[in-house]
Amino acid sequence: MNSHIRNHFKEIAERLSSIKGVRGRRTIFGGRAGVRSALYMAALVATRFNPVIKTFYVRLLAAGKAKKVALVACMRKLLTILNAMLRKNEEWDESYHHVAP
Template identity: 60%
Template sequence: SIKLVLKMLDRQMAVIDKNIDGMLKEHFAEKLALFKDFKGVGPCMQAALMGALPELGQLTHAQIGKLVGVAPLNADSGRHKGKRITWGGRATVRTTLYMAALSAIRYNPVIKTFYERLLANGKLKKVALVACMHKMLTIMNAIVKSGIPWNPEHQNVSKNA
């Protein structure tokens, strides 16, 4: 009987996934097309962005980072200078962004280079990963704001021009 329940749950999850995919394509096709070639931004990240972060593309990079909870905030008090930490924000987007960043540091050349540079400069792995999350969010915000699709060669093109 447990196997039957598991099969039923698998079927229901497949139907829900199909419904989510259909809704995303129906309502957010233009925005999602902008992320088509952005390695690390898959269906789960797209669903989280469209469903839980409607402000994407309308805020500055500092505002969107703070809203999601990946912006470094100071922990200072008086003369005490504490470490910068990230906290608060929209946990749903942040946790999905964490998984997307793990994928991006392996497969996205821009994010991978950024991550490796941070590690080479002595940053802790978790700190570098959160910085990659922030960079990815900033890039996605800029993509939606400008309406220009992701181009990993953008920095190289602008330097050569």
């Protein structure tokens, strides 16, 4: 029984080693789909027109991050900014959300 299981795992390992160079891209999932899609579009637009998010996005790309990874980071940054604005009952103030160097 033990040798049977060991042979099975050996066979699986050989199959996996033959395709180890093949990798897929991860998808963005989890949470509420409507909120996620709205944040995605907002982050996409913000990377072009909002100076705070745009410099953050460009800095991440310069650091070697993939575009999707940088965009998801911008989504998270937008979400935290919006959360803070709601918590403090404030409106957008560009001087408050300064551009980091």
